[in-house]
Amino acid sequence: MLTRSSTELVRQQNSALVLASLRRLGAQSHTELSARTGLASATVSAITAELERARIIERLEHQSAGGRGRPRVLFSPRRDCGYLVAVRISSDVVQYSLADYAGTLIDRFEESRQHADPSTERFVVTLREGLAKALQRSALGRERVLAVSISSKGIVDPTATRLLWSPVFGTAEIDFASVLCEWSSVTLSNETLLVAHALGRRAEKAGEGGRSLAALSLGHSVGLGIASGDADGDLKVSAPNFGHMLHATDGKACRCGAQGCIEASAGFYGILRTAFEVPPDTIPAKFVPLAEMDKIALRARQGHRMSEYAFRQAGLALGQGLSRVFSLHESMPVTITGLGARFMDLLSRGIEEGLMQTQQGRLQGMPAITIAPDEATLVFEGHLDRALTQVDRMLAGERPVTGDK
Amino acid sequence: MLTRSSTELVRQQNSALVLASLRRLGAQSHTELSARTGLASATVSAITAELERARIIERLEHQSAGGRGRPRVLFSPRRDCGYLVAVRISSDVVQYSLADYAGTLIDRFEESRQHADPSTERFVVTLREGLAKALQRSALGRERVLAVSISSKGIVDPTATRLLWSPVFGTAEIDFASVLCEWSSVTLSNETLLVAHALGRRAEKAGEGGRSLAALSLGHSVGLGIASGDADGDLKVSAPNFGHMLHATDGKACRCGAQGCIEASAGFYGILRTAFEVPPDTIPAKFVPLAEMDKIALRARQGHRMSEYAFRQAGLALGQGLSRVFSLHESMPVTITGLGARFMDLLSRGIEEGLMQTQQGRLQGMPAITIAPDEATLVFEGHLDRALTQVDRMLAGERPVTGDK
DNA sequence: CGGAATTTTCTCGACAGTCGAGAAAATAAA
DNA sequence: TTTATTTTCTCGACTGTCGAGAAAATTCCG
Known part of the structure; x- marks a missing residue:
């Protein structure tokens, strides 16, 4: 059942709209706000007046830049x-x-x-x-x-x-x-x-709103975030439990206690375990130093078979996992972040292989995959x-x- | 970015609210509508008057049932x-x-x-x-x-x-x-x-709204629907491509052209192929008569190993697939429909096995599974x-x- | 049988919000 | 100084919701 609506809610909604526009796109004048939000000029006046009185926004004195006519006065959220x-x-x-x-x-x-x-x-x-x-x-x-x-x-x-x-x-x-x-x-x-939320906003700003996208974070653990624009153009995000989704019944122990999770193959400890041929049912190490991973990667790049294989298996787990996610949602571009992104050269072959095994992969082709190293940002x-x-x-x-x- | 709101939209929203209430819960009086929708009595008057003028609803002349005071007059949507x-x-x-x-x-x-x-x-x-x-x-x-x-x-x-x-x-x-x-x-x-939508509405009526639920349809193909109440209490449904989600890299050919789909193990043709020990890469039959499936089921119930195994493998594919869905959403009760529901006695062991292999399964326990044979309804x-x-x-x-x- | 009690429906005025149009303001160009 | 131009502000009309109380319709009770 829907929820009831009233005139106050309308004002609330429209105020939030103005506020969000100011915050996301920076200081804007009366007319810009009106054009951007689709509200009538008079309504924008009423709202800005109210927000100004409440000391939530302030007017920056005029930036008398070119053009004739009355100069615009910019509103901006008060930082304090x-x-x-x-x-x-x-x-x-x-x-x-x-x-x-x-x-x-x-x-x-x-x-x-x-x-x-x-x-x-x-x-x-x-x-x-x-x-x-x-x-x-x-x-x-x-x-x-x-x-x-x-x-x-x-x-x-x-x-x-x-x-x-x-x-x-x-x-x-x-x-x-x-x-x-x-x-x-x-x-x-x-x-x-x-991460997915931030990427979604960036895409929105770049004019690619509405499309879904996925963020895949690789590291000690594996995380996935999905952002998609909903009907209202609002950003919907979700974080499936991707790292511990079942990958295969291969008996690889995961630190979560289960077996066969994606992370057990594609997390740092999973890659290390395979590379060093440690039995798959070994309880994984709590923490793998990045230097250790870099060593394995170096060996893999130099042609060491087992190290190469470990990364390839990790990629396969990720690719198959992504293909399953795509089956349940839809195909979408993937951005890879996290410490593990530096190993993409070793992972990508497995990822592609895993992605192309399913109907979804064939119907919609390989998704675009990009790397964003600045996860913290x-x-x-x-x-x-x-x-x-x-x-x-x-x-x-x-x-x-x-x-x- | 949100969308702008206005007073007319408010009326539209509230009209739809009244209309939906009348249709879902049957004829209701002025006061009932007011209580149900949370709208003020005066507002309900205005809305019903308008709907009546537009010949969308009509008033059923009074059902002077008991109680003193002015009798209620019921509004009801005009069927014609x-x-x-x-x-x-x-x-x-x-x-x-x-x-x-x-x-x-x-x-x-x-x-x-x-x-x-x-x-x-x-x-x-x-x-x-x-x-x-x-x-x-x-x-x-x-x-x-x-x-x-x-x-x-x-x-x-x-x-x-x-x-x-x-x-x-x-x-x-x-x-x-x-x-x-x-x-x-x-x-x-x-x-x-x-199916998921209908089950979601039924649950809502039974006062169990807001919880998610899944509908699993078994037959020649395998389908999944997910219904969940969103923030506004509105019903959100989705139909993931469950039947053709990757189950395992076992090389079983699916009629979609890919290999290893859930349907290739759990669809009727998949079960038949396993039971008759047909090579897994055989292009599947277009159509399997129900009588044929019943025969296999009968043999399985009588202890024929390969038939039993076929159903168990099918169950496993379903259980693992569901566990993957739950990892990506959350654990939820499952209702099973379709022609294949009659084989649940043979499938359930495999389903349970598949579900309990993952972290999600362990964290949240086995979901409730019920059978609804009346898929058409x-x-x-x-x-x-x-x-x-x-x-x-x-x-x-x-x-x-x-x-x- | 008539008035009191009760319940429901309807109506009225107050209030909040949006909108369009046009007035007022502020500047550059002529 | 005047005019053109652009922006901002203001006013009245319109739509919508709400609360309170009037009006209506019925039962109860003497």
Whole structure:
């Protein structure tokens, strides 16, 4: 059943529309806003006036650039209107980034995690300390932070607050919303979902909106994010549990406890295991140093058979996995990120082989595959856009102070 | 980017809301509508008045049942307000059903298709003839038909008009919207998607809305539909290309031309091939009579090893495939329909085995599996609900005749 | 049989929002 | 200084929702 609608909702929607346009495309004048959003000029006036009164946007005094006629006055979101903290949890380190409402990075620092103790209680304590530190370093009050956006590898529940499974904490769940209840808006996202989100936005900006795309992150673990423009032109993203989807019943042990996962063949430890001819049922190493992987890759490039084979098998697992994903969605271009992207020369043959084995592969041909080495940038972009979009909606939803004139 | 909103859209949305409520839950009074939709009484008045003026709904004179106070007057959609034709294309027959706006079946007939000629041009001609016949049998004009809903097994493009691949026509595409351009609203849906849609509505009515569910149709081919309630409580359905998702690189030839598809193991021809120990690369039979399958099943139940094995392998393919789907979405209950549902006793062991091999299976346990033998009913229900929901939106969108008073 | 109680439906005025048109403002060019 | 041009702002018309209370239709009860 649909939900009921009312005139206030209309204003809320349109305010958010204006706000999002300003934030995504930068400062814009009255007329530009009107053209971009499709709203009548009068409506834009009403909305900007309200947002200005609420001190959410401000007018930049005129940039009297050429042309005759009355000069445009540009509106722009006030950067000090609020702040957001992005927290990126990875296996060895937790990175905190503070950004303002305009999306510019203000402060960033990292806290290393001790591998020895994967207790969630301990982690939550250090997380709170980290957030407190972020506030303190920039001398901000907690009420100035409008959103906390957390990311981790692993499985996130649909409400985007609970971490159901992760390589770091295993099945020990963490409900970030309740654990950080004193913070205003807490969301948790899968890391590769953020990458897909950022790539989707970039494609949108480049005028290729609406098409689906996939982000594949290769490293110690394997992650997939899918972004597709929905009917309203809104960006829909999802993060399937790709790394632990069944690849083959080959008995390769995965660190998740199951066997035959894609990661057991295509994660760093899976490649290492095959290259060194370790029995497939061996419990995988917790962590494989990148230098070790580089050595294997070097040997493979020099023609060492088993190393070459290991990468080829990894590629095959990825290719077949992608073909299965495409069967369930549709064929789409793939962008590869993560530490493992540097091995694409060794992986690509297997990937192609795996992709072309299915009906979907034959019907639609090989998808475009590109490499994006700057995963960290993409993750941060994703954090920003998701959190700020939410903030937009929140700010647009707040009714103006009545009687303030 | 979101889309702009306006007051007229609000009315449209709320009208559709009222209309959908009337159609789904039957005749309702003013107050019931107000409570159900959350709209103010005055708003309901305005909307019902408008719909009544447009001759889309009518008031049933009072059912003065018990209770004191002014008796309620029930509104109900006018059944003669419009009609819809549902066309179900299957491998050997095309079924036409004519229903009125209240969803009651008025006429139904079938036209057999000649197997010999799978040309799409010929088919389109007979399709038009079939539709004309449906009109003529009930003495209706074409303008009275508000929607034509077509279903087939196979892959449908996202705009729901083009058939991209089907077991009947292969890769010969048909764009039903352009081929039937003289009909008002033509939509094409995958058959199992309709089943999932109908099951989703049933679950919604039973108060189990919001949860995802999957429909698995077993027969000559294998189809999957997924229904899940989205954020607005609206029903989202999709039909992944499950039958031709890669199962294993076992070299079993599929009729789609690829190898190792789920259908090559779990479709009727796949089971037959294994049971009779035909080489796996044999081009599969076009059609396997149900009696033949029953014979194999009988032998399997009597302990014949190879027949038993064939069903078990089929189950395994299904179970592993489902586990992969669950990895990409989430674990969800499965309803099994189609001719093959009668073999569930033979399939279930393999299905369970396949499902429990993955992380997802372990984390979330075995999904509930139920059997729904009445696939035809479910398909028709799906046709009705999807088409009528669309009609609701269309009727609600039409502005009233001005000056008609 | 008539009035009170009760429940439902309808109506009216207030309020919120969008839109188009045209007035007002601000600048460059003539 | 005037005119042309472009942008921004303002006003009135229109549409929509909502709450409150009037009006309608029925049962209950003396």
